[in-house]
Amino acid sequence: MTDEDAPVPACDNDVWTQFRKHTVARIGLARSGAALATKPLLDFRLAHARARDAVYETLDEARLVAGLKKFDLPVVSVSSAAPDRKSYLMQPDLGRTLGRTPATDAEAIFGPYRGKHYDVAFVIADGLSACAVQDSMGIYLTWQSGMPRTDADRNCISNVRPEGLAYADAGFRLLHTLRAIRARGISGVQLKDDSDRLLIDDTRN
Amino acid sequence: MYGATLGYRRYNFSNLATLLAKASPSRSGDILAGIAAQSGEERSAAQFALADLPLRTFLEDHLIAYESDDITRLIVDMHNAKAFAAISHLTVGGFRDWLLSDDATQNVLGDVAPGVTPEMAAAVSKICRAQDLLLIAAKCNIITRFRNTVGLPGRLSVRLQPNHPTDDPRGIAASILDGLMLGAGDAVIGINPASDSPERAHSLLSMLDEIRAKLDIPTQTCVLAHITTTLNLIRRGSPIDLVFQSIAGTEAANRSFGITLAMLEEAREAALSLRRGSVGNNVMYFETGQGSALSANAHHGIDQQTLEARAYAVARRFSPMLVNSVVGFIGPEYLFDGKQIIRAGLEDHFCGKLMGLPMGVDVCYTNHAEADQDDMDGLLALLVAAGVNFVMGVPGADDIMLGYQSTSFHDALAMRDLYGRRPAPEFETWLQRQGLLDTAGRIRPRTMPAKFRAMLPAS
Incomplete structure (x- = not known):
């Protein structure tokens, strides 16, 4: 390997070290010719292998429910119509449908809440990665979700996780958006997330 | 009704959407929708039937009614009959042969493009091999x-x-x-x-x-x-x-x-x-x-x-x-x-x-x-x-x-x-x-x- 072929020159290492403080993106990767050097190539493969393994792991439901206890809210555990992860991947609509529950069980699950009025329901679904839901999530908000709805009627707060949108910021956005949805009686593309403006206004005051 | 006979077996396809769906190379989304071919032979039959279909059919038989879909209206209203004239006599199979031929140069394909509807493009792609998709696309220059x-x-x-x-x-x-x-x-x-x-x-x-x-x-x-x-x-x-x-x-x-x-x-x-x-x-x-x-x-x-x-x-x-x-x-x-x-x-x-x-x-x-x-x-x-x-x-x-x-x-x-x-x-x-x-x-x-x-x- 000649100098010309050498991966990212040593003199730039300080730049990349500085840049990496601001993003976990794979920037400044060592290169050989036009291609990746061996180390970043294997790093990528490892990350993909772990992500693939995680797809088929199961949700630790007991731990999740125990963690929710402190909020003192009613927690209902239900199964979707998808019998396993593979079926869900091929037929995601099964994941949006309740599984078959014997009538007596259904009464035991839902009976205590019948007739009471709730203005918000939080649905936590293991969806595409049971591992991820322990510390990461995308939040989808829908006004009157029992009605026929399309994606245009949903708002999304994405990338809620330690490396993404911090929990406190996500909580702020969530509460702000929930209030706006209830006040205006709409959700989706007509309702823009203006919580940034509030944050800016707060700083000004 | 569209159809093809393979040997002693007759395959019928009730409408154009069904014919196109059954002729599609296999993929999970069409299976999920319940519209994919049930067998390899059925897919082949649909491809034979599709290959014999005149391109003009797509101008008359709309997949979604003109009255109920603004994209159908866009396709029909914007169709350039003059550009289509050069290929108007062809079937879907004939269109594939023509596209691969040396007559279909970069300039000719550019002139024809406004006459090609989405359904014509999709139909011919379904009977093309991957190699055909490369050869023909490589002749289209869009700047x-x-x-x-x-x-x-x-x-x-x-x-x-x-x-x-x-x-x-x-x-x-x-x-x-x-x-x-x-x-x-x-x-x-x-x-x-x-x-x-x-x-x-x-x-x-x-x-x-x-x-x-x-x-x-x-x-x-x-x-x-x-x-x-x-x-x-x-x-x-x-x-x-x-x-x-x-x-x-x-x-x-x-x-x-x-x-x-x-x-x-x-x-x-x-x-x-x-x-x-x-x-x-x-x-x-x-x-x-x-x-x-x-x-x-x-x-x-x-x-x-x-x-x-x-x-x-x-x-x-x-x-x-x-x-x-x-x-x-x-x-x-x-x-x-x-x-x-x-x-x-x-x-x-x-x-x-x-x-x-x-x-x-x-x-x-x-x-x-x-x-x-x-x-x-x-x-x-x-x-x-x-x-x-x-x-x-x-x-x-x-x-x-x-x-x-x-x-x-x-x-x-x-x-x-x-x-x-x-x-x-x-x-x-x-x-x-x-x-x-x-x-x-x-x-x-x-x-x-x-x-x-x-x-x-x-x-």
Whole structure:
């Protein structure tokens, strides 16, 4: 390997070290010719292998429910119509449908809440990665979700996780958006997330 | 009623949508919709029947009624009968033979494109092998311009995609500088924002415009916000080069995206009024992907590949700078594995080019698909061989905001080396001026130029 072929020159290492403080993106990767050097190539493969393994792991439901206890809210555990992860991947609509529950069980699950009025329901679904839901999530908000709805009627707060949108910021956005949805009686593309403006206004005051 | 007899067995297909669906190469989304062929022989029978179908049929037998779908109306009302005349006598099978023939030169295909409807393009793609999809697409040259020229023969452009999970301006700038060093960004520097906040979109647009202006980069920038957000930002004076929107192939699917054709027209007019292009006025950037209509419960029993081609009719109406099929993003329930993603990517590129669109492809997959980087290397190399206008450049192929794997700056570099493809000419001259090319004209950055380093916004 000649100098010309050498991966990212040593003199730039300080730049990349500085840049990496601001993003976990794979920037400044060592290169050989036009291609990746061996180390970043294997790093990528490892990350993909772990992500693939995680797809088929199961949700630790007991731990999740125990963690929710402190909020003192009613927690209902239900199964979707998808019998396993593979079926869900091929037929995601099964994941949006309740599984078959014997009538007596259904009464035991839902009976205590019948007739009471709730203005918000939080649905936590293991969806595409049971591992991820322990510390990461995308939040989808829908006004009157029992009605026929399309994606245009949903708002999304994405990338809620330690490396993404911090929990406190996500909580702020969530509460702000929930209030706006209830006040205006709409959700989706007509309702823009203006919580940034509030944050800016707060700083000004 | 359509049909074909194979040996002693007669296969009937009750309508045109069914015939097209059964003739489609196998994919999970059509199985999910319950419209795929039940056997290999049935698929073959449908392909025989389709090959004998006159192209004119598609002008008379509409997959969705003219009265009930604005995209059908767009296809019918905008059809160019004069351009169609050269192929009006052909069947679908005859069309394939003609497209492959030496008579169908680059100029001839350009003249015919306005006469090719989405359904004709989809139909002929279904009876084509992958090799045919490459050979024919390679003869279609679609050139677009804004601040540079994308799609010229012998060129390969790259969308620089510097996403960040919290839209952190410094994190995004770091990824942009990395990409610029490696020759990415001549198609567009385009950020998918993590939030749909107009304020955030405005600050990202301002940062993009500042980097572009200060480094004097001959390229266009974009924040891929919903079109309603972009339209409001134009009115408020944000620096908008390209207007982005995801589009689909039925009126109902577009409604689920929160858009109408009138909104697209309004946003295009607004962007044109800014007169920000220097060498041209292609101001729209569309993204598409097979399966979006089924995902929105708006597929009308039509197969996902035909619906994808119908989305191109929407794109064609607005003379876009870039059309990007985000082929593997939607997930395994629509395209199960590497084989299905590769086939779909080649079909989308082919159909778009045949209809006269500046096609790029986001060669990509999610963690849930049975695919890996080797599959993407295959699709990427095939697309570059077929003359794809642009591909994605994501740091290390790993999008840390959208959570999927695409192609990297390095992948684009490798393809430029492998096929001798160069960046857009204006951008190539700029790369040369920054000292990022070696004596052989290859992109080989030695060290980061000082003025690049100065671009990282202060903490």
